[in-house]
Amino acid sequence: MSKKECACYDERDCKTILLTPEEIDSITTRLARAIEETYKDSPKQLVLVVILKGSMPFATDLMRKIHLPLQLEFMKVSSYGVGTKASGEIRIHLDLLREDLPECDVLVIEDIVDSGRTLSRLTQLLKNRNVNSVKTCTLLDKPSRREVPFVPDFCGVQIPDEFVIGYGLDYAEEYRNLPFIGVLKPEIYS
Ligand code: IMP
Numbered sequence: 648m649s650k651k652e653c654a655c656y657d658e659r660d661c662k663t664i665l666l667t668p669e670e671i672d673s674i675t676t677r678l679a680r681a682i683e684e685t686y687k688d689s690p691k692q693l694v695l696v697v698i699l700k701g702s703m704p705f706a707t708d709l710m711r712k713i714h715l716p717l718q719l720e721f722m723k724v725s726s727y728g729v730g731t732k733a734s735g736e737i738r739i740h741l742d743l744l745r746e747d748l749p750e751c752d753v754l755v756i757e758d759i760v761d762s763g764r765t766l767s768r769l770t771q772l773l774k775n776r777n778v779n780s781v782k783t784c785t786l787l788d789k790p791s792r793r794e795v796p797f798v799p800d801f802c803g804v805q806i807p808d809e810f811v812i813g814y815g816l817d818y819a820e821e822y823r824n825l826p827f828i829g830v831l832k833p834e835i836y837s
């Protein structure tokens with residue numbers, strides 16, 4: 648699918664197409680090879696922890712390209728909005744319940760890193776549970792938006808400070824089913 652064809656899919660609401668399905672496909676392939684390289688010799692159980700809801704399409708594509716034994720778990724978290732007293736904390740809506748975390752290499756799968764609050768808190772929380780190792784993999788990263796220091800272990804692509812939708816990413820719960828990633832027209836959210 649070309650960028651022009653993507654735009655026709657939902658021309659109304661996207662300013663530009665950032666990543667076509669083909670570009671996403673080559674990014675997930677590259678990430679899968681890097682992940683295999685990192686974990687291929689580990690004696691521990693590889694567990695992908697998928698952060699709902701936005702990471703779902705990314706995780707389903709990525710996991711099928713990782714040619715290693717792995718298990719799947721899900722967590723649902725949200726970070727408190729900036730301006731609230733508890734800023735920096737995360738709320739856990741669905742938790743990871745396993746007894747064998749010291750025997751596991753956990754790889755957290757996220758759609759996008761923005762302020763960095765969600766993944767920095769989440770990785771800390773998992774480390775406190777004595778997981779053998781905790782690493783993070785994000786499809787997208789907006790490093791210019793960082794409010795707390797955080798560097799993902801695996802990153803698909805760094806993007807500028809623009810609000811993106813599609814391939815799992817939402818605006819007000821819409822657009823998650825777009826097969827590409829686009830920049831939302833500012834007039835939609837302003
Ligand atoms: P943070 O890194 O804790 O600020 O939060 C990352 C979360 O914010 C992601 O998992 C998304 O749910 C959401 N988010 C950040 N930027 C965008 C975007 O451009 N589009 C859609 N969701 C976003």
Ligand code: MG
Pocket residue numbers: 698699700701702758759
């Ligand atoms: Mg998210």
